[in-house]
Amino acid sequence: MPTATVARLPGYLRVLHGLTADGVVTTSSEELAAGAGVTPAQLRKDLSFLGSYGRRGVGYDVLHLSEQISVVLGLTTQRRVVIVGIGNLGHALASYSVFAERGFAVVGLVDADPAVVGTTVGGLVVQPPAALHDVVSGSDATIGIIATPAAVAQDVCDELVAAGVVGILTFAPRALRVPPHVDLRAVDVASELQILAFHDRRRTGTGA
């Protein structure tokens, strides 16, 4: 399945969950595409990789399609997540209720600040860096979230990999290297603003 298709599946699932909550039983590719912000043609092509084509004049069964996508994304098993870096952002992520709704359990928190270690955030006691390996392996976590300053992010990344995680989501504003068996997703909030600034400059003519 193409990486770009995989990246769009969570969006479809989000719309389907919303439809289920509203009591909707069947949906059209037009409705689903509009909710997910893609074209109907893109949606149909993506879902064809799941072997799901909908029925002419009837559309897609909301519950069945939700289950199909959940199975493909591996969401029928709860995934365990460890967060490293419990500053403002890490604190917000540790308490983010949407994670639980989407099938993820935060099972460990690690921070290097002695003032933060030992405090309780979202029901978990923050552990020191020396405990990182045990926190990951002891909890069977497979995903690590890095919310540390950029300067230490690569070291934290290496330690998470050594401890056994196979997926890393980083918010640190720098590029990270991982071995081939580990997946890396990066969110750089300031870069997102810089991309918006590019269009703002072109439109308003300021700053050039």
Added chain:
Amino acid sequence: MPTATVARLPGYLRVLHGLTADGVVTTSSEELAAGAGVTPAQLRKDLSFLGSYGRRGVGYDVLHLSEQISVVLGLTTQRRVVIVGIGNLGHALASYSVFAERGFAVVGLVDADPAVVGTTVGGLVVQPPAALHDVVSGSDATIGIIATPAAVAQDVCDELVAAGVVGILTFAPRALRVPPHVDLRAVDVASELQILAFHDRRRTGTGA
């Protein structure tokens, strides 16, 4: 300039800033590409859109290239940002020091919770929803960040657009619609984890 190239420029600038801080005067396409997590060929192609080719055997002038990218991205003028939704995530964003380092000033905060309105976060007093239009237009903000629950995100988005922002960064877990003159960037943290789960499932064989 291709959208994908624009999206990679902040990463290059980040690496260049790091080199400047380390006292490095010239860099090679190999070094710059490695730091940004792209191939040297991709880097050279991207920079060719800026009219920047480097000099054979010498490489790129770090300061000059930084300035070129900053001008293209519109970072030579400070951009003003308003954040709507001062929960855990909005709170973290309001205090995020990297924004200031990258040329963005948070000039307004808005939240619907009466217990939050009136409190001071990152030096700014949180305003009520009724003040959103005045907060944006009074501060000349051009970018809005949405960190509200999904249910109200579209309404907030519409109000930001009506107040005059031309760029929106949303963290709300739902697709948003904006008019053609407004740019939208979306960060969905839970979806990033779901994409990692897809690869985890395929590797470990769990959850299918």
